[in-house]
Amino acid sequence: MHFSPENPFESVDTIMREVRHGxxxxxxxxxxxxxxxxxxxxxxxxxxxxGSYAEPRQALWRIGIAILLTMIxxxxxxxxxxxxxxxx
Numbered sequence: 001m002h003f004s005p006e007n008p009f010e011s012v013d014t015i016m017r018e019v020r021h022g023x024x025x026x027x028x029x030x031x032x033x034x035x036x037x038x039x040x041x042x043x044x045x046x047x048x049x050x051g052s053y054a055e056p057r058q059a060l061w062r063i064g065i066a067i068l069l070t071m072i073x074x075x076x077x078x079x080x081x082x083x084x085x086x087x088x
Contacts, residue, residue: 037075040068 003011015022044064047053053061 033075037071040071044068 003015012026016026017023047061047064
């Protein structure tokens with residue numbers, strides 16, 4: 001592993017510049033996370049359009065909303081966790 005929690009910004013810079021395909025892996029990770037959330041929102045929109053929240057599936061809908069909120073909370077915590085400019 002090339003990441004060091006003692007100096008995270010220098011570690012990311014090292015990964016981007018010195019590790020083979022490091023920049024590619026970083027960009028795939030960032031875009032993959034965005035694509036994942038886009039897919040979740042697309043799925044939720046489709047469920048709203050088709051009325052999947054209606055009577056026989058109300059419990060399933062509530063569980064899905066709980067999973068969505070957990071994902072949003074996890075993404076937010078992961079975004080503000082680094083102690084740097086983004087945290088302020």
